[in-house]
Amino acid sequence: MISVERCDFLIVGGGIAGLSATLEAAKYGRVAILTKSKIGETATTKAQGGIAAAVDSIKDSTQFHFEDTIAAGAGLCDPAAVKILVTEGVDRVRELIKMGAQFDKAETGGGFALSLEGAHKRRRILHAGDATGKEIQRTLGTKIVEEKSAKIYQDTIGIDLLLDTGRCYGIKALDIKSQSLKYFLAPATIITTGGLGQVYLHTTNPEVATGDGIAMAWRAGAEVTDMEFVQFHPTSMVQSAELRDLVAIPQFLISEAVRGEGGVLLNDRGERFMEKYHSALELAPRDIVARAIFQEMRQTGADCVYLSLKQIDPEKIKKRFPVIYKTCLERGLDISKDNIPVAPAAHYFMGGIKTDTDGKTNLPGLYAAGECAALGVHGANRLASNSLLDGLVFGHRAALAATSPLSSSDVHRRNSFPSPSEMERGDHSEHKRGMVGEDDIELQRFKLIIKSAMWNGTGIVRSKESLNRTKKMLEDVASRLDYEPATKEDIELKNLALVARLITQAALDRQESRGAHFRSDFPKIDDLNWQRHLIYSAG
Numbered sequence: 001m002i003s004v005e006r007c008d009f010l011i012v013g014g015g016i017a018g019l020s021a022t023l024e025a026a027k028y029g030r031v032a033i034l035t036k037s038k039i040g041e042t043a044t045t046k047a048q049g050g051i052a053a054a055v056d057s058i059k060d061s062t063q064f065h066f067e068d069t070i071a072a073g074a075g076l077c078d079p080a081a082v083k084i085l086v087t088e089g090v091d092r093v094r095e096l097i098k099m100g101a102q103f104d105k106a107e108t109g110g111g112f113a114l115s116l117e118g119a120h121k122r123r124r125i126l127h128a129g130d131a132t133g134k135e136i137q138r139t140l141g142t143k144i145v146e147e148k149s150a151k152i153y154q155d156t157i158g159i160d161l162l163l164d165t166g167r168c169y170g171i172k173a174l175d176i177k178s179q180s181l182k183y184f185l186a187p188a189t190i191i192t193t194g195g196l197g198q199v200y201l202h203t204t205n206p207e208v209a210t211g212d213g214i215a216m217a218w219r220a221g222a223e224v225t226d227m228e229f230v231q232f233h234p235t236s237m238v239q240s241a242e243l244r245d246l247v248a249i250p251q252f253l254i255s256e257a258v259r260g261e262g263g264v265l266l267n268d269r270g271e272r273f274m275e276k277y278h279s280a281l282e283l284a285p286r287d288i289v290a291r292a293i294f295q296e297m298r299q300t301g302a303d304c305v306y307l308s309l310k311q312i313d314p315e316k317i318k319k320r321f322p323v324i325y326k327t328c329l330e331r332g333l334d335i336s337k338d339n340i341p342v343a344p345a346a347h348y349f350m351g352g353i354k355t356d357t358d359g360k361t362n363l364p365g366l367y368a369a370g371e372c373a374a375l376g377v378h379g380a381n382r383l384a385s386n387s388l389l390d391g392l393v394f395g396h397r398a399a400l401a402a403t404s405p406l407s408s409s410d411v412h413r414r415n416s417f418p419s420p421s422e423m424e425r426g427d428h429s430e431h432k433r434g435m436v437g438e439d440d441i442e443l444q445r446f447k448l449i450i451k452s453a454m455w456n457g458t459g460i461v462r463s464k465e466s467l468n469r470t471k472k473m474l475e476d477v478a479s480r481l482d483y484e485p486a487t488k489e490d491i492e493l494k495n496l497a498l499v500a501r502l503i504t505q506a507a508l509d510r511q512e513s514r515g516a517h518f519r520s521d522f523p524k525i526d527d528l529n530w531q532r533h534l535i536y537s538a539g
């Protein structure tokens with residue numbers, strides 16, 4: 001049974017970028033949002049630290065925020081994109097506050113309580129306790145529901161983009177509950193599917209982060225870029241040593257804001273070690289802290305280091321970090337007294353579908369925004385708390401670009417999409433057997449091979465040798481995935497296998513170390529040869 005839905009703007013993904021795009025697009029036409037899980041199950045909802053914006057015009061400025069973002073990006077930021085981020089970011093955040101977002105207020109003076117995170121020279125992180133993403137998701141989601149801005153299709157996963165003479169006109173999707181195909185037709189498709197942390201054994205990302213949008217865009221012929229740049233968050237809570245290397249445990253992030261409030265890192269021997277690595281100590285750029293922890297773990301043979309909050313007033317810990325406090329307590333730790341075992345985990349993807357600052361890809365009709373898009377706003381390493389801002393600003397801009405104008409040829413096209421029966425005839429990818437039905441254990445095994453190979457070979461520290469080993473394993477897996485996906489799990493596995501190969505190839509190609517990409521065989525930055533973006537496409 002195939003059904004067809006038509007709209008003016010098709011938004012694929014329901015995190016901050018998708019919701020921001022929806023609110024803007026709804027002013028101009030009919031919007032449909034697709035989410036493969038429930039609407040709030042996004043990386044946005046999980047974001048703890050906050051959203052960076054220079055709202056304090058006395059002690060901070062957009063110029064300072066610009067400079068910090070450019071410095072973190074290690075020579076690969078696009079200054080024009082960063083300028084837009086930091087300036088329009090302030091406007092978008094103010095709109096968010098007008099919509100009702102409740103950010104914490106300072107105890108005196110009536111302004112916002114702004115926190116500090118790694119590589120920021122000023123306090124500029126607005127936060128709602130340590131559940132900032134949840135508050136933003138609530139605010140945007142409520143507005144969309146109240147204003148009936150979009151038709152929301154939950155439990156719906158994109159399979160592939162629909163193309164006609166190189167132009168994207170929608171998506172072929174699977175309704176996960178009924179296992180039926182749905183075609184969504186729209187003159188403008190905006191991909192906002194977020195990141196791909198699930199390609200790694202250890203990740204702070206939710207289960208939905210399987211790189212679906214990037215994989216679909218790649219298969220359709222879109223360009224991707226900066227695929228080698230994966231950010232590893234330094235402090236993800238470590239469960240137990242036995243389990244850690246056996247299965248992919250959903251890890252729990254300990255926000256960088258904890259270090260911003262005075263948390264210190266100790267190695268297995270109880271020594272504070274960051275002074276060996278960077279003068280900014282625990283608030284050094286994220287890649288430096290992550291590699292320092294990795295190095296300490298290697299040297300001591302331990303599977304974690306420790307975050308100590310003993311310097312912070314216990315009452316402040318409970319007030320400022322209620323979610324972290326409660327979650328750690330549930331896992332047996334009172335963080336006002338006990339050190340937290342932490343280790344790095346895959347956290348954010350700087351690469352993705354190549355777009356301009358209006359979210360346009362190289363395929364007419366296809367736009368992308370947020371973590372799945374790459375426009376040089378984060379360069380080789382994203383500054384903490386710039387990700388929510390990115391989604392908010394560039395989701396809005398992508399929608400605006402997609403509306404201008406709904407040209408007469410688009411309107412014509414809207415009425416001349418293929419009919420369902422034509423699509424059925426043209427759909428050679430028969431909805432036939434997938435892997436889960438055949439062998440669920442086999443599917444889980446392939447997933448684990450991909451995740452382990454990526455963690456061990458394309459992880460925090462890479463080399464030609466480790467990358468080639470991973471590449472070989474991924475090729476072996478890919479050769480076994482010769483099936484038409486029939487279920488959500490099939491689709492995700494194929495997408496994970498694809499994005500893993502793209503990341504590994506780009507990491508092999510970039511023969512230098514820069515930002516989050518560290519090659520032990522090329523440990524230095526090499527501006528002469530490599531201060532440029534690597535761009536790939538299937539075509």
Ligand code: SIN
Pocket residue numbers: 047048049050254255256257348383384385386387
């Ligand atoms: C954190 O709270 O440490 C994560 C914030 C971010 O990734 O920007």
